[in-house]
Amino acid sequence: MLPTRLVVQETCMPSDTRSASPELGEAYRNSGFDALRPTDLLHDEVLQRRESGYDVDAVVEQANATDPDDREAVLALVDGMTTLERRRDWAYEEPDGLAAIRASLERVPAGSAAPPARLTDQVHAAWLGRIAGCNVGKPVEMGSHWTVEHIRDYLERAGAYPLDDYVPVLDPMPAGFELRDNWPDTTRGNVDGSARDDDIDYPILALHLLETWGTSLRPEHVGEAWTMLFPLKQVYTAERAAYVNLTNGLRPPDVATHRNPYREWIGAQIRGDVFGYVFPGDPWAAAALSYQDAALSHVGNGIYGEMWAAALVSAAFTASSAREAITVALGVVPPRSRLAEAIGHVLRLHADGLTWEAALEQIRRSYGHYSWVHTINNAAVVVAGLLWGEGDYMAALGKTVMSGWDTDSNGATVGSVAGILGGTAGLPARLVEPLHDRTRSALFGFDNSRISDLAERTLALATGGLTAGPAR
Missing domain, CATH: 1.10.4080.10 (ADP-ribosylation/Crystallin J1)
Incomplete structure (x- = not known):
């Protein structure tokens, strides 16, 4: 899973949602998925709420008018989303308790x-x-960089498509490709214990x-x-x-x-x-x-x-x-x-x-x-x-x-x-x-x-x- 020190691109929302809803400004758009950073918490909570049936447009507008370096103000916006009510057109039933799940x-x-x-x-x-x-x-665990197309391109260059072994290392590494920093221990010919x-x-x-x-x-x-x-x-x-x-x-x-x-x-x-x-x-x-x-x-x-x-x-x-x-x-x-x-x-x-x-x-x-x-x-x-x-x-x-x-x-x-x-x-x-x-x-x-x-x-x-x- 992702080490949160990595900076990744914003998750793309469906085009109909993006066109209809205001988006967070550039100060919030690069998220490292890090719970220690208030701007990450706000960015990712907006995504979570939208995905699970909440209208957060007013919160986004407030955030864009807030100094992203104002820690307390940003966290107040995060906390404020807990009082939102789910949209009436939400079509899913997703209980949290074990008894309710069982039922x-x-x-x-x-x-x-x-x-x-x-x-x-x-x-x-x-x-x-x-x-x-x-x-x-x-070695290819970062979905914003290692897309399906990018993985295939890399493996084909290495003569390793479809993948049937550990990921090979190309030397020199082609421009536009970057294996994760664990590659010296996890690639073909380099594994020596997990x-x-x-x-x-x-x-x-x-x-x-x-x-x-x-x-x-x-x-x-x-x-x-x-x-x-x-x-x-x-x-x-x-x-x-x-x-x-x-x-x-x-x-x-x-x-x-x-x-x-x-x-x-x-x-x-x-x-x-x-x-x-x-x-x-x-x-x-x-x-x-x-x-x-x-x-x-x-x-x-x-x-x-x-x-x-x-x-x-x-x-x-x-x-x-x-x-x-x-x-x-x-x-x-x-x-x-x-x-x-x-x-x-x-x-x-x-x-x-x-x-x-x-x-x-x-x-x-x-x-x-x-x-x-x-x-x-x-x-x-x-x-x-x-x-x-x-x-x-x-x-x-x-x-x-x-x-x-x-x-x-x-x-x-x-x-x-x-x-x-x-x-x-x-x-x-x-x-x-x-x-x-x-x-x-x-x-x-x-x-x-x-x-x-x-x-x-x-x-x-x-x-x-x-x-x-x-x-x-």
Whole structure:
């Protein structure tokens, strides 16, 4: 996921919205998605409110008449948006509470026992697949620069299209291309153990939380672990906003909503996989427990993203195909939400026989107005990668990364699911062998974790070690 020190271009809104609504002035237009900067908070809250059915035109006009260096005045505008009422023509129903989410579902997906003979291999493949998938996407993780066209142009110049390995390095680097600063550790021929990434930190932390709290896990426990184990600037977007709120003494549910315009972005979705690992074949149990993690920092589609990812991973242990796992996991998402609409849309595109390229164009047209680190558009390309990957780990991962947006987060999720579906035998040696069974981590006390050890600890929980209370 995005380190917030990067400056990125403003997310484009649909043309009909842009033409009808006033826009923020230049002083607000370049956002680094940083919860520590009032101008970022205002810029991104305006986008969040517009995307979720609120009229913020008057706020935009006030902001344009306000000195952007006046911190208190800018923050007052951010806080003032909490009193706005949603437009009457809003067509979606997106509850936040777990009971309300449960009540919105047509039926809870039924659980089934994962085959014990495969479980050890599947859990190991899940961790390897996720970590390798994250590293494949890391060098091109900046959606404002690494668009679909830009990624394809680069890979074709390198003779590496379609992507079927780590991203290669061109030397000299052509003008107009810039790999992320992690490239010396994440590109073809340069991987020597997994690089550090929050898409890896959060699964490690989830494992630790489940070992500690089991099914008694609550948002307060998650917040306490963040502030004890994570450096502030190694968490991003919604997680950074929530972290600031925790240190200022706020408690859930206010932690997720106060000055947090990223509350429906992808940060929670990347935290869901381990909940699926420890409930193999029981997608609702995985989703319901992952809610306790997601609700600390997210609302609405942000919460659904983590619940869906947890259910998707869980369903993969017993599904016969990616499509089956996706369909089952969709059952934990409120059916009248934007996330359910997007996932259902991609499933229909696949059923209609479109090529992956044609489907990707439809996805970009329908959901490209969201930030490149939003839940909804990134979930759509995860679904597309898995469907058009047709059961092949590398094909699914390659298509996902070539889709742009949050490439390392999406590569990690697809890598996890495709790893489970195909087992360790389906993982390309060229991706997993350079990991050397080791991953870096920013979590205090967890750096240089052995991947095989993470898998063994996860398996212990999945096979009966998940308690109903804190470990003694």
